[in-house]
Amino acid sequence: MIDLARRIHEVEARISSACAACGRSPESVELLPVSKRQPSALIREAASLGYRCFGENYVQEGSAKAQELPQLEFVLIGPLQRNKAKPALQHFHEILSLDRPELATRLRQMAEELEVTRKVWIQVDLWDEATKMGGCTQNDLPALMEALGEDPRLPLQGFMAIPPPERPEAFQEVAQLRALWQDTLGRPLRLSLGMSDDLEAAIAVGSDQVRIGTAFFGSRRGQI
Numbered sequence: 001m002i003d004l005a006r007r008i009h010e011v012e013a014r015i016s017s018a019c020a021a022c023g024r025s026p027e028s029v030e031l032l033p034v035s036k037r038q039p040s041a042l043i044r045e046a047a048s049l050g051y052r053c054f055g056e057n058y059v060q061e062g063s064a065k066a067q068e069l070p071q072l073e074f075v076l077i078g079p080l081q082r083n084k085a086k087p088a089l090q091h092f093h094e095i096l097s098l099d100r101p102e103l104a105t106r107l108r109q110m111a112e113e114l115e116v117t118r119k120v121w122i123q124v125d126l127w128d129e130a131t132k133m134g135g136c137t138q139n140d141l142p143a144l145m146e147a148l149g150e151d152p153r154l155p156l157q158g159f160m161a162i163p164p165p166e167r168p169e170a171f172q173e174v175a176q177l178r179a180l181w182q183d184t185l186g187r188p189l190r191l192s193l194g195m196s197d198d199l200e201a202a203i204a205v206g207s208d209q210v211r212i213g214t215a216f217f218g219s220r221r222g223q224i
């Protein structure tokens with residue numbers, strides 16, 4: 001508990017200094033703790049320290065935790081297969097990894113069938129890394145937007161990305177993409193950018209949400 005509280009304090013302090021460095025208010029940045037491959041006991045501790053919403057990568061693991069901890073909210077930040085659309089909509093409050101038109105179509109069908117509304121974010125990959133992490137390329141984005149079709153059951157929040165560490169300009173590129181689509185859609189969009197190692201760079205380009213795993217919870221377990 002003491003360790004967790006200290007790590008959380010350090011992360012919050014890093015966010016505050018990063019905000020101070022670019023003239024932003026610390027409240028303008030949401031800290032999303034990422035609890036993948038962390039035990040439920042630790043998530044409970046984080047909840048007792050004031051955190052209510054957690055990011056999970058795997059549908060099965062996250063669904064199990066959501067059922068075990070119904071007082072908390074879980075959001076899906078990992079790749080989603082079309083055949084897992086139903087459990088994803090049942091157990092997660094938001095989906096941050098929408099990255100292709102077929103998945104949008106499937107989620108729309110399932111959301112209607114289940115009669116649920118879930119916030120979604122489009123995960124983008126502007127650097128041709130698509131194989132590993134998922135993410136929609138810039139070229140495929142219009143088709144994905146069209147497939148999503150401003151469905152009121154799946155309100156679009158903004159963009160999520162995992163910029164490659166070796167490409168410092170990547171953060172700015174995502175920020176520009178956001179600006180472009182804000183103009184196109186005529187409304188504000190959020191950015192979920194920044195993890196344990198690069199939250200400062202993300203905040204500097206205007207990220208609204210940082211997703212923090214190891215710096216928050218400590219190193220991940222091999223198995224739960």
Ligand SMILES: *Cc1c(COP(=O)(O)O)cnc(C)c1O
Pocket residue numbers: 034036057077078162195196197211212213214215
């Ligand atoms: C694991 C993960 C994180 C957290 O990574 P850390 O480096 O542990 O902070 C954030 N976002 C996504 C999409 C992840 O898969």
